[in-house]
Structures are given as structure tokens and as C-alpha cells.
């Protein structure tokens with residue numbers, strides 16, 4: 525199993541990504557879950573991460589609170605998508621399990637220093653503040669990261685928080701810039717692929733039909749989450765962005781993309797946080813990321829449903 529750190533701002537789709545990881549111990553050893561401000565403030569994201577661990581009955585997972593705001597900008601949140609709590613939809617009890625003491629950034633640094641170099645994968649599902657802060661504070665850890673597999677950005681799909689930027693990158697463009705310039709192998713799940721992973725009615729029914737508490741909760745989460753996309757865009761269902769990251773670690777061949785150069789806009793207010801992806805390789809800038817463009821959506825949902833049924 526690959527050793528991973530999940531960095532997250534739950535978020536219904538973050539929750540499903542975490543559940544998929546916790547259901548898949550043969551593929552992923554979750555060393556810790558580090559929380560960041562994003563969809564909702566840190567106070568709620570760290571609480572939601574613990575709610576999700578308890579839902580999965582994995583109360584021994586380490587959950588850390590991290591940065592409560594982006595590196596050099598005020599926090600932008602997304603209650604309009606995820607609801608007031610960030611995890612609106614199912615009715616879940618307040619968590620009993622405690623946060624693990626210590627700052628998420630220090631956990632990331634210490635873990636990378638302790639583990640064998642090249643054996644820890646970082647899985648960011650929110651703004652990249654914790655990850656970039658760890659790289660800034662301890663540059664020696666950068667070379668020790670095996671891979672970064674993240675959800676963020678969009679190119680042909682444009683943006684979902686501004687016309688040109690996807691939420692996770694827009695919230696902390698400086699942090700994203702640091703990560704994309706780190707030299708670490710990066711796999712990017714942009715909107716171009718996540719907008720193909722839609723929870724249609726039959727897929728939502730399949731979650732509910734699992735017949736477990738987890739299946740029910742996931743169906744309720746995606747029901748809530750999808751109202752936004754359905755009402756606003758008339759789409760067939762909610763895009764399940766973040767689970768693309770953990771599904772990739774189980775079955776990479778569900779996904780296809782290109783090794784290309786990706787740069788982050790950090791200056792222009794108009795296009796702040798844009799992921800400028802050299803998809804057609806019109807520059808000679810070296811590729812720094814595997815930019816995913818397509819997914820076998822049926823295969824993805826089959827995998828997800830099968831794994832969630834284990835919890």
C-alpha cells in the first residue's frame with residue numbers, strides 16, 4: 525500500500541474521497557489527514573474530517589488542524605456549494621474523537637523526514653496552503669515526496685469560482701505556484717476530468733442501495749451537493765471532484781492525460797489562480813505535471829460503490 529497524507533477541506537466530495545481511501549487499506553495507508561481552510565473555515569473542516577473518520581469507524585486515524593488562511597490573501601469559502609457546515613446533507617453526530625495535537629504543517633514535515641525518502645504521496649483536496657507552507661518551512665522535505673496527486677485547476681473547462689480559476693487554486697494561488705514549481709512529480713485532477721465524474725440519479729441510487737450507514741450518508745451528501753450544479757447548470761448531477769484523487773491511487777488506468785507544463789497565474793486579478801496548461805505543447809517549458817483530461821466514469825463509480833460497501 526502507498527503511504528499517503530490527505531490534505532483536505534471537507535466538503536462533501538472531500539468526504540467521499542476520504543471514505544474511499546479508508547475503505548482501501550490494500551492500496552492506501554493513510555498516515556494522517558491534514559485539514560486546511562477552504563470550502564468552509566478551518567474550525568469546520570477539521571471537525572468535518574473527524575465526522576468522516578467516525579462515519580467510517582476509523583477513529584484511530586490522525587487528524588490535524590493546519591492553516592486557517594491562505595499564504596498572502598484573505599480566505600474565500602464556498603458555502604454556496606457545500607452548505608453552512610461544509611458537509612450539509614446527511615445528519616451526522618458531532619465527533620467524539622479528538623484532533624491529534626500539533627500543527628498539520630509540522631506533521632507533514634516530520635512525517636516526510638521520518639519515512640524513507642520517496643515513499644510518501646501527498647494528496648491535496650483543497651487549497652495548497654498546508655503543503656506549500658511545509659515546503660517553505662522545511663525545503664529539505666521537497667525531494668523526499670514520492671508524488672503529489674491533487675484536485676485543482678481546469679483548462680478547457682475554465683473556472684468554477686471565477687471564469688478562469690478553479691476554487692482550490694484560486695483560494696491560494698501562491699501556494700499552488702510553490703507546489704507546481706517544486707519539481708515533485710505531480711498528477712492533477714482538473715475540472716476537465718472531474719466534470720465527467722457526475723453523480724447521476726442511477727449512481728446516487730447505487731450508493732443508497734449499498735444499504736449501510738455509509739452508503740446512505742454518501743447518497744445524502746451527493747444529493748445535497750448536486751442541487752448546486754443541477755439548478756445552476758442543468759447538469760446531470762454533482763461532479764465528484766476529490767474522489768478522482770483517491771480513485772487514481774487505486775486504479776490509475778481509469779484516467780488518461782498528458783505530461784505537460786502547467787503554470788499558475790499569481791499576478792493578474794482577472795485571471796488569478798488560472799492553471800495555464802500547455803496542453804498542445806506550444807512552449808518548450810519542461811512538463812511538470814500529468815494533467816488528467818478523461819476518466820472511465822462508469823468504471824470510477826463501480827469502484828467507488830464497491831469500496832464504500834466495505835465500510
Ligand code: BDR
Pocket residue numbers: 535536537538563602605649650675684690691692765766
Ligand atoms: C474543489 O473545490 C471544492 O469546493 C471541492 O471540494 C473540490 O476540492 C472543486 O473545485
Ligand code: CA
Pocket residue numbers: 532533534535537538563649650766
Ligand atoms: Ca476539496
